[in-house]
Amino acid sequence: MTVLTEAATAIYIENLRKTFSEGKDAKSHYILDNVNLQIHEGEFFILLGPSGCGKSTLLNMIAGFIEKTDGQLSVNQTEIKQPGRDRGMVFQQADGALFPWLTVQENVEFGLRMKKVPKKERQELSSHYINLVGLSGHEHKFPKALSGGMKQRVQLARVLANDPDILLMDEPFGALDAMTRRTMQKELIRIWRETSKTVIFVTHDIQEALLLGQRIGIMSVGPSSKITTIYDTNLSYPRDITDMNFHEYYRKIQNHFDE
Incomplete structure (x- = not known):
């Protein structure tokens, strides 16, 4: 069983919003609206959702690459205003x-x-x-x-x-073939457990989310996307995709998206 020990909050997000407009006189739209989240030090957290729901936008806001429109966003009790050495980004395309x-x-x-x-x-x-x-x-x-x-x-x-204290990973294995992807998933878990880094990992793949994450935050379809549900995955590492408990989590999350 995976148990989160009592740990300090590494990332704190409250009522976070991000708007965009397509032109000078265009009406603004919310990419993210009322996002609330706390991530603990040393946690492996997954942002899971369909393409275009704002996962990467939220990750880039945590990285300091994109400014927030409204709300609170802090790392180690310091408001995020720009990129910092305490956060390291791993992109999809190396x-x-x-x-x-x-x-x-x-x-x-x-x-x-x-x-x-x-x-x-x-x-x-x-x-x-x-x-x-x-x-x-x-x-x-x-x-x-x-x-x-x-x-x-x-x-x-x-x-x-x-x-860095925090690893931000934006679908880093999305462009890899299935066998290489599985190898890299195993390697990432090994490295995370050896270094005790806080990891935020973006994916739209339910199986990948369950293989990696201690908690999985489900993002709603955009625009005005938010984190609607957080699943605690009480599964031991290394995880087995044939395990019945794994299948039960998969079914619950898949049903969430089907609904």
Whole structure:
């Protein structure tokens, strides 16, 4: 059984709203309306919902890339106004996130170089995280020589090397084939359990949500999307898709969307 221990609130969201308008004189519409959520330190939280419901918008607001319209949004009791080193983003497409002219090791060390971390320490940290994501032996390869799954591992290692408190993951395995995706899901759970990071993971796949998350927040169809229900998934890791309890959670969540 997965049990959330008493932990401080890492992310606090209350009555959060985000509007958009298509032109200067166009009427504003709500992308997100009255979103309320608390995420604990060290928790693996899933944002689950159909395409276009505002999942990525909410994640980008937590990252500090998009400004809120109204409401409260804070990380570790500090209001979010801009991106910060306490939050690391892993995108769906690694190709756009990695520098093609840098090797695996150089990509992982990039943020550390920007922070002027000494060379020896950079090398030690990059080696640690390259090993953590299972890429030892590939340090001197360029992104064009890597598979899709390996590129995502590089992106994850680079984020981890900067040691953020929170990992924000926007459908990071969506472009991978089924076998690679399953491998990466297992690896992510292993890394999360080893590092105790707070993880917010966006997906529209119910099975993926149940394989990964301690809690699953269901988002309504947009516009004016909100989190309507939160499921506590009391399933032990590693999770088995053939388990009857797994199927019962799947049925409940699928029925939620069917309704």
